[in-house]
Amino acid sequence: MTAPLRLVHGAAALVAAGCLALTLASGLREGGVALAFGVLIAVGELTRWGAAPGRQAAPLGAAGSLSYALLGADAGRPTQHGAAQVVTVVLTAALLGAVPHIWSGRTPTRDHLARRVLTVGFAAVCFQPLYNRGVFDSWDGPAYALLLVALLSLSALCDAVLAAALAHFRTRWPFGPLLREELHGLLGIGSAVCATGAVMALGVAVAGLWALPVFCLPLLLTQLSVRRHAAVRATYRQTIASLARATEIAGYTPAGHAHRVAALSLAVGRDLGLTGPELTVLEYAALMHDIGQLSLVDPVPAGATADLPDEEQRRIALLGGAVVRQTGVDAAVAVVVERQADPCREQPVAARIVRAVNAYEEKTRGTGPEGPLRALEELRLGTAGDYAPEIVESLARVLTQPRGRGESVPTGGGGRRAALSDPVRGWVTHG
Known part of the structure; x- marks a missing residue:
């Protein structure tokens, strides 16, 4: 784990410990309200689903947590719980809701819990002290509702920045594209979480705890x-x-070749800043990049097309694009498959990535320990015309980057280290 990750996790642990100590010292206030929101948050965690390795989606738990952080009244009666109690209740409920996931082996990540503690703590600190001092007593109607929406939006923005930063620290992918992807997510389920959090806080303030299930x-x-x-x-x-x-299956390419190319292509795409639909197109094109070989009468030896004449490569690519179009897959995928053998400067970025990664995988197949370095050197020598220099350098960075826990380079049977292009668990996660 890197130092920035330790710093974020340590800050979250320090906040949680301090809030727990303050809550134990002062006692739990409005126990019924705390219990109701705790049950809601725990249920939200129980219904959490895995969005991707290292990322969890628990919109109901997030909405309940933010709603409790911005709760000012219960059926017209002002509440007295503070920010420390909010963090304590939210963390306790989140951990209780995570027990079945832990039992089944789907342990919630520390990133998930750190984000929840810091985001909810930020929202509670911005609202609870001022509310308890009566600052918002004169705010009513639309003004109070806009205040809650503004605080929820700011909290969601902070959570997006924190999520992108944690992903950057853990994966070394560029921060900018990761942040754009998180902000794009706010337009979908994120906006629903913010709206529900505001509505529940306002509903409980007027109608009481019966508003929560509604x-x-x-x-x-x-x-x-x-x-x-x-x-x-x-x-x-x-x-x-x-x-x-x-x-x-037809014997045109070695087993696992398409998966390895797709996994490594996604890693290169991430390193270059591709996100969202671009990564989806890249993965699908990488998986289907060799499908044109099914139209060949005589298979290419070992399915290695990188060393074929340019015209033969283009013919196979065009055949592959035609097959992809017949399957009903997105036309953008067919374009990438068709153009992977075009002159480098005329190719889209996804086609450049697939071409370089496919060549690397073919050149390292069946080689010894020096194979990966030799393959990279051959690709660098080919940057004058066949391969894009920025793609080759990105591939080199991906292959030399240290992986997080569970992402080390795998070994083959008998402890033999596999080729660097072999996929690691969790690489093919998009789409």
């Missing part, structure tokens, strides 16, 4: 729709991966 129902339905959409996307990707394996 106003959390729309978010539950939204979460169900998002999960179904994610399941459809996962099925779609599995279908594409199955199509890509057709070349392996």
Whole structure:
């Protein structure tokens, strides 16, 4: 773990410990309110689903946590709980809701808990001390509602920055694209979380705790729709991966070649700052980059197309693009497959990545310990015309970057170290 990650986790642990100590010293206030919000947050954590390795999605838990942080009254009666109690209740409920996930082996990451503690603590510190001093007593109607929405939006923005920073520290991917991806997420489920948090805080202030199950129902339905959409996307990707394996089953390419190229291409794309739909297109194109070989009468030896004449490479690429178009996959994927053999300067970025990574994987196949370095040197020598220099250098950075826990370079049977292009668990995560 890097020093910045330790710093963030240490800050979150320090905040949690301080809030727990203050709450124990002063006692729990409005126990019924704390219990109701704690149950809501725990249920939200129970319904959490994995968005990607190292990332968890718990919109109901997040909305309940932020709502409790900005709660000013219960059925017209002002509350007296402070920011310390908010953090204590939220963390306790989050840990209780995580017990079944821990039991089944899906342990919540420290990043997830650190973000929750720091974001909720920020929102509570901005609101609770001022509310308890009566600063907002004269705020009513639209002004008070706008105040809650503004604080929720600011908290969500801080959480996005923190999430991007943690991902940057852990993966070494560029911070800017990671932040853009997090901000883009705020337009979807993030906006629903903020809206639900504001509505629940306002509803409880007027109608009491009965407002919690009523106003959390729309978010539950939204979460169900998002999960179904994610399941459809996962099925779609599995279908594409199955199509890509057709070349392996037919004996045109070695087993696992398409998966290795896709995994390494995604890592290079991340390093270059690609996000969202660009990564999806890149992954699908990398998985299907060799599908044109199915149209060949005589298979290419070992499926190695990087050393074929340019015209033959273009013919196979065009055949592959035609096959991809017939499958109904996004036309952008077919374009990348078709243009992976074009002159380097005329290729889109995704095609440049697939071409360089495919060549690297083919050149390291069956080589000894010096194979990866020799393959990189050959790619660097080919940057005058065949490969883009920035792609080759990005590939070199990806191959030399230290991985987080569980992301070390794998070994083959009998402890033999596998090629650097072999995928590590968690690389193919997009789409």
